[in-house]
Amino acid sequence: MLPLRFRRVTMSARVLVGVKRVIDYAVKIRVKPDRTGVVTDGVKHSMNPFCEIAVEEAVKLKEKKLVKEVVAVSCGPQQVQETIRTALAMGADRGIHVEVSGKDYETLGPLQVSKIFAALAKKEQADLIILGKQAIDDDCNQTGQMTAALLDWPQGTFASEVTLEADKLKVVREIDGGLETIKIKLPAVVTADLRLNTPRYATLPNIMKAKKKKIVNVKPADLGVDVSSRLEVLKVDEPPQRQSGVKVETVHDLVEKLKEAGRI
Amino acid sequence: ATSLIRVSSMCLNLRKMDQVLDLHQEDFDVTVEPGVTPKGLNSYLRDTGLWFPVDPGADASLCGMAATSASGTNAVRYGTMRGNVLNLEVVLADGTVLHTAGKGRRPRKTSAGYNLTNLFVGSEGTLGIITKATLRLFGIPESMVSAVCSFPSVQSAVDSTVQILQAGVPIARIEFLDDVMINACNRFNNLSYAVTPTLFLEFHGSSKSMEEQVSITEEITWDNGGSDFAWSEDEETRGRLWKARHDAWYAALALRPGCKAYSTDVCVPISRLPQIIVETKEDLIRNNITGPIAGHVGDGNFHCLIVLDPNDPDEVQRVHSFTERLARRALAMDGTCTGEHGIGLGKRALLREEVGLLAIEVMQGLKATLDPKNLMNPGKVL
Numbered sequence: 220m221l222p223l224r225f226r227r228v229t230m231s232a233r234v235l236v237g238v239k240r241v242i243d244y245a246v247k248i249r250v251k252p253d254r255t256g257v258v259t260d261g262v263k264h265s266m267n268p269f270c271e272i273a274v275e276e277a278v279k280l281k282e283k284k285l286v287k288e289v290v291a292v293s294c295g296p297q298q299v300q301e302t303i304r305t306a307l308a309m310g311a312d313r314g315i316h317v318e319v320s321g322k323d324y325e326t327l328g329p330l331q332v333s334k335i336f337a338a339l340a341k342k343e344q345a346d347l348i349i350l351g352k353q354a355i356d357d358d359c360n361q362t363g364q365m366t367a368a369l370l371d372w373p374q375g376t377f378a379s380e381v382t383l384e385a386d387k388l389k390v391v392r393e394i395d396g397g398l399e400t401i402k403i404k405l406p407a408v409v410t411a412d413l414r415l416n417t418p419r420y421a422t423l424p425n426i427m428k429a430k431k432k433k434i435v436n437v438k439p440a441d442l443g444v445d446v447s448s449r450l451e452v453l454k455v456d457e458p459p460q461r462q463s464g465v466k467v468e469t470v471h472d473l474v475e476k477l478k479e480a481g482r483i
Numbered sequence: 484a485t486s487l488i489r490v491s492s493m494c495l496n497l498r499k500m501d502q503v504l505d506l507h508q509e510d511f512d513v514t515v516e517p518g519v520t521p522k523g524l525n526s527y528l529r530d531t532g533l534w535f536p537v538d539p540g541a542d543a544s545l546c547g548m549a550a551t552s553a554s555g556t557n558a559v560r561y562g563t564m565r566g567n568v569l570n571l572e573v574v575l576a577d578g579t580v581l582h583t584a585g586k587g588r589r590p591r592k593t594s595a596g597y598n599l600t601n602l603f604v605g606s607e608g609t610l611g612i613i614t615k616a617t618l619r620l621f622g623i624p625e626s627m628v629s630a631v632c633s634f635p636s637v638q639s640a641v642d643s644t645v646q647i648l649q650a651g652v653p654i655a656r657i658e659f660l661d662d663v664m665i666n667a668c669n670r671f672n673n674l675s676y677a678v679t680p681t682l683f684l685e686f687h688g689s690s691k692s693m694e695e696q697v698s699i700t701e702e703i704t705w706d707n708g709g710s711d712f713a714w715s716e717d718e719e720t721r722g723r724l725w726k727a728r729h730d731a732w733y734a735a736l737a738l739r740p741g742c743k744a745y746s747t748d749v750c751v752p753i754s755r756l757p758q759i760i761v762e763t764k765e766d767l768i769r770n771n772i773t774g775p776i777a778g779h780v781g782d783g784n785f786h787c788l789i790v791l792d793p794n795d796p797d798e799v800q801r802v803h804s805f806t807e808r809l810a811r812r813a814l815a816m817d818g819t820c821t822g823e824h825g826i827g828l829g830k831r832a833l834l835r836e837e838v839g840l841l842a843i844e845v846m847q848g849l850k851a852t853l854d855p856k857n858l859m860n861p862g863k864v865l
Contacts, residue, residue, distance in 0.1 A: 245526060301530075305530045308532070417718060420529055420534070421529070421531075421623075422624065422625045423532035423622040424622075425532070
């Protein structure tokens with residue numbers, strides 16, 4: 220017989236999942252000639268791979284009947300609705316599109332996004348937030364942690380395994396030294412690492428069904444969030460070209476070259 | 484199909500032409516350049532609910548797959564390249580650029596003029612260089628289920644295959660592994676399948692239809708003496724199952740470390756499959772050849788993954804004679820000397836036996852028209 224509190228938390232549990240629209244991982248990135256950023260026009264975009272893993276984990280929890288509702292959230296211009304639709308096709312129940320466009324979108328970063336998520340978590344009475352550990356465009360790896368701090372919720376980051384145990388979450392984290400297992404109380408923030416799961420492909424029937432699911436539009440101001448940035452990007456450059464190696468004839472030459480280069 | 488290059492030839496690497504162009508989701512078609520592979524394309528398509536299912540096992544160039552008329556483990560359901568190429572952009576020997584179905588055209592069917600698209604599919608680079616292919620896409624199935632079943636004999640495994648097809652089960656993959664192959668796979672992948680002819684099956688469809696497909700199939704295998712029918716929808720389990728099949732090449736090699744492997748490839752009408760496999764196994768045993776068998780029985784196609792010591796001239800000769808006998812055995816059963824791997828250099832004489840002198844002359848006429856100076860992959864196919 221499950222304790223009443225467990226039943227109340229989990230059977231009506233609502234999960235917020237953040238999904239970010241980024242340049243597709245397979246695209247060759249090119250820096251704009253004015254070095255203010257990278258070329259995004261006409262370039263294929265898709266859901267951040269770690270966000271796909273986050274959605275998959277949330278949907279799995281729902282399929283196991285451990286949570287009741289999965290809400291997909293994305294911040295950005297009109298195009299992010301495609302990303303939310305993909306999350307819906309994977310099994311999320313409804314979407315929230317936080318409208319940010321133009322200059323605000325160019326300077327949108329983890330601090331503003333985490334404020335948005337914190338506000339939404341309160342508004343939607345979420346019990347769990349699952350995010351990708353980082354986005355593949357900025358590699359910040361900050362939004363999950365900042366969101367947890369703003370809400371004063373526990374966090375299980377770099378999760379490679381998540382298990383619901385009574386009203387606690389057991390999270391196995393990937394850390395430099397190996398794996399760390401922690402138990403955190405709900406409500407909590409979890410960020411998904413690579414090995415957490417393998418995301419499902421959206422099938423056509425599910426894409427068709429997803430068209431009927433609702434996406435609500437919200438403005439940051441409605442949530443009391445100021446999206447102006449305190450950071451300024453000064454310039455963006457390509458990584459230095461890889462220098463070609465040099466072949467030498469003898470071991471003696473090799474030693475000489477290493478000495479010349481100050482290596483030995 | 485094309486593994487030997489003459490001294491005076493040049494190889495073109497088109498890998499850098501790697502764009503996916505013109506995706507039309509509602510029409511289920513996409514155009515790709517030579518550098519795009521099935522994995523790359525399916526990754527590009529992953530949000531659309533569409534995929535390109537032809538899967539030859541290696542992550543090859545799609546245009547290259549068109550040139551060699553590639554097939555794969557799910558040809559029984561989705562067909563080979565022949566049925567899935569709608570249009571090609573081909574650079575001919577004189578440098579002119581041909582659009583085989585007309586520039587930009589992609590109707591699902593047509594009866595306009597000669598079928599130039601399929602002339603180039605499977606031409607192994609001898610008629611022109613393919614620089615774009617317009618491909619037919621399919622919906623990603625809602626559900627996939629994999630199954631394994633052991634059989635007391637080759638006959639019972641193949642009989643089951645025929646009956647599954649006759650029952651109208653839209654089976655996606657139906658792979659046969661003989662006892663030698665299963666043993667090799669067990670050892671290589673640390674599995675414990677019964678060492679006896681085995682079928683690996685995969686079903687695609689809606690979640691509702693899965694149960695029906697699986698239960699009809701299970702009944703058929705039971706009726707034919709099959710046992711240990713095990714199935715799984717879970718992705719990890721399915722992955723392990725198919726890994727065992729895809730690792731067959733390496734599993735075969737591991738039987739005799741230090742040796743090389745050579746794959747045969749014949750295809751016969753399905754009803755002749757039991758006979759050809761039984762006769763082939765007898766031939767292998769009689770000639771002391773290590774040749775585990777794996778095959779796409781749903782198409783009547785199988786491969787002997789022969790493992791041999793290339794430095795033993797007697798063994799090399801025995802294997803060579805064996806492969807000739809095998810090809811002729813298939814031809815005698817209304818089949819083909821190559822189901823998937825192509826003619827290249829090694830099967831030119833067999834091609835002549837298979838299609839007859841007149842067909843060869845027609846092919847030579849086409850070759851002479853399109854490539855009078857014999858610049859394109861000279862010496863292959865004809």
